[in-house]
Amino acid sequence: MTDFTWLIGGEAGFGIMTTGVVFSKITTRSGYHIFDYVEYPSLIRGGHNAYEVHVSGDDVSHLSPTIDVLVCLNKETYEKHKSRLTPSSLVVFDKEEFEIKEDIKKIIIPFKKILTDLKGQSVMKNTISLGASIGLLGGDIGELIKIISEQFAKKGDEVINFNKLFVQAGFDAVKKNYSELILNYLTKKPGEEKLVLTGNDAFALGSVIADSRVYVAYPMTPSSTVLTDLAAWQEKIGMVVRHAEDEISVINTAIGSSYAGVRSAVGSSGGGFALMVESLSFAGITEIPIVVFIAQRPGPATGMPTWTEQGDLLFTIFSGHGEFQKIVLAPGDNEEMIELTAKAYNLADIYQLPVIVMSDMYLSESHKSVTKKFIDE
Template sequence: MEKVITLPQGKNEDISIVVTGAAGQGIQTVEDILGKVLKRSGLNVFATKEYMSRVRGGNNSTEIRVSSKSVRAFVNRIDLLICLNKGLRNYLKERISSDTVIIGDIEEMGKELAGRGQMFFDVPLLHFAKELGSPLFANVVAAGIITSLFDVDMSLLEQYFDERFGAKDKGLVTKNIDAAKKGYEIARELAEDITVKMDHNSEIGKELLLTGSDAVALGAIAGGCNMIFGYPMSPATGVLSHLSQVAEEFGIVTEQTEDEISAMNMAIGGWYAGGRAMVTTSGGGFDLMSEGLSLVGIGESPMVIHLGQRPGPATGLATRTEQADLNLALYAGHGEFPRAILAPGSIQEAFYMTQHAFNLAARYQVPVFILTDQYLLDSSYNLPAFSCEGLKVEKHIVKTDESYKRYVITEDGVSPRGIPGYGEGLIAFDSNEHGETGRNMDEDPQIRSEMNAKRMRKLKGLEEDSLPPALYGDVDYDVLLIGWGSTKHIIEEAMEKFSRPKTAFLQIRQPFPLHSSTKDYLKRAKVIVDIEGNATAQMANLIKLLTGIEASYRILTSSGMEITVEELLIKLRCLHI
């Protein structure tokens, strides 16, 4: 070639790498290798995956953004595409631009990508992998190519494989190292045509690399969680898996129940006995928990519910992302009873909000939802270690005497909470309406009215303790973007590229109860743009219901894919604001 391709290209400060292949070819392993090794070498990384709901075949992909600066959002751009198999889906092909560099096996790919990208480098990945003993090593060869292009010392890969496989099979460590070295050999030849220029910072290597699932699990531990119940359902299973792996170390009871009904009822029993339980599920699984949620409501039991959203209705798109379960969390369960809904927008917030959820549930004796989605749970990036300074486990449990009344009427609606075996009092719990003692009240309408009013009075305290929204951008704004949950970093980056003066982003961190300052922020804006990953603008509708203020524009996506920075930027520019 006459011209050497230099990455990053143009004004970009990061390199977007996409690795694609069939289920079973180890695409997630490539993401794990690159994320950990590139981070240890001193580079910032962001990774997010999209995968089909199948065990073998098809075509899955992972995007890894690498930069000397912090990167935390999904982009449409592909700078370097590594193909392990043919059959790329159309939406991936549409992301290939005239600047994309493609590395693939021409024998495997055929003419599928003919005429696409800036340059196609024919590398027989499967052939080399078979020479090493198995076609499964193709992913490690690919990882070796990428790490070599980024000038990563081979010793970091050797360290990675020893940590991952050393305790099980030293022979497997050697084979993986050999596969990675083959990738380095290939990269030395490619270096004549491709060069990567990126500064490494050793301080980055000391940071954590976590997924959203990791952060929710760690936040639960920090919140004193000692019981986790659930039935496997993507994307929420990762939280159950993480806590199961550390259950013995942290004294956590974990149970994969026969169904979600059992999970909720076991968690209710756990809180009744003095434990701190969480259930983790997705929309379809939570549907089965809704009757138990009403039991939580009338029994005034604390409860923490992690609800990882994915597209519905029914099975929908089992491995994709969406923000369509806000209404489900808000209105689930028959009857009326207070609740709180938290919506972390980052991995840091997933940790701190989950920790907060346990104390909030214990204080007000209500269900608290942690509303995430597949994109947030399955994405990862590097970040400094969490600070646990000031974090406390608040139990809000009293020692009872013989005169104890579980549901004594109080001004704020919160009755002192006792547990069996701690004191002399009777700890009643009933799904029927009850009086102050918790026993049957003979369907007395006055007692019913008093108990219902008592429960609903908790909303005032929940509103006072609600997390305020976070404002980013120009404080003297006239255009206000609003969003919630996983769109946070995408909106931030798109707003920065939008470069419109007097523009700000208001992140709703707690959809319900909505913090009182939200209305003040909205009233100051001349134009409000709502950005959500659903078809009906659930957050905008809730804001209108609670504040009377309606969004000027709504940018909504419900394709099952997270909106990219570029897509959002185009939509913002089309508004001509």
């Protein structure tokens, strides 16, 4: 049975996250299940980014301790992750950028030369690495090109064709020089149609299924992509999505819209939810139904935005002054997030109280393959 981990790492700002998502989509379209995780600092540029994808023939919702294919866009990636390599692991890198002295299986891809020959920017190393990875894993380059075409559709054929050159160059470099090391892990197989969803995507989807009509938030990692998801969908689904000026305005807007008769929700992380607590008590005493989404982050105050922790559970259970009833739900994976989010709106309406849906960075920002059949049912 297919079961392996692929990891790509490099400097922040070089498209590591986009590359990882594309890889996850290729594997699901090839018939496999995935669970992925992204590690990144709270920086716009610089610092180390890493994106790993656990691929399996069966449903998977966890990471693996070892790495089977490590794609290094800089030396720091190798140094940080080499402890997780095994004797059979493959390491993709450019020997013109750094040398690896250890006795491991090396896949040398001339990133710099390809960029020079094709007149590409350095950020396009990630596109070359995708082509090389698909070649190394025995995947279908046609599926990768199809995804690249979808991704750059709005930018026109010129941009699409330019990116295809770099994908093909990486793919050809593997096929030409390392045919004996190719792992046929991604041979296409029949399987159910799957969606690649984060926990935040799942909450957004659950809200749509529940016929929520108002979502209000002030961006706070790791909850922010719920806001951007629903904002992108709002015209199609008939939802009002408001980016308010602060968290106090957020919850009071939603309480008002709920009082007016529509299902309403808010989203934040621990620090933002702390500002909402007085109004949560107001919703409790006035028996106004509202759904609150909390994606936890470590530490007090602004904390550590891009890391994960589950330290706000007791704070959430006992939030608010005075005594009033509330319901707290804690999904364990993306499927549960969809189910419990839809259930949260029903419970809020039935019992006329606040219902809180808990998450953390690990669930909120990691992708998991979810079958379309599960969502349709």
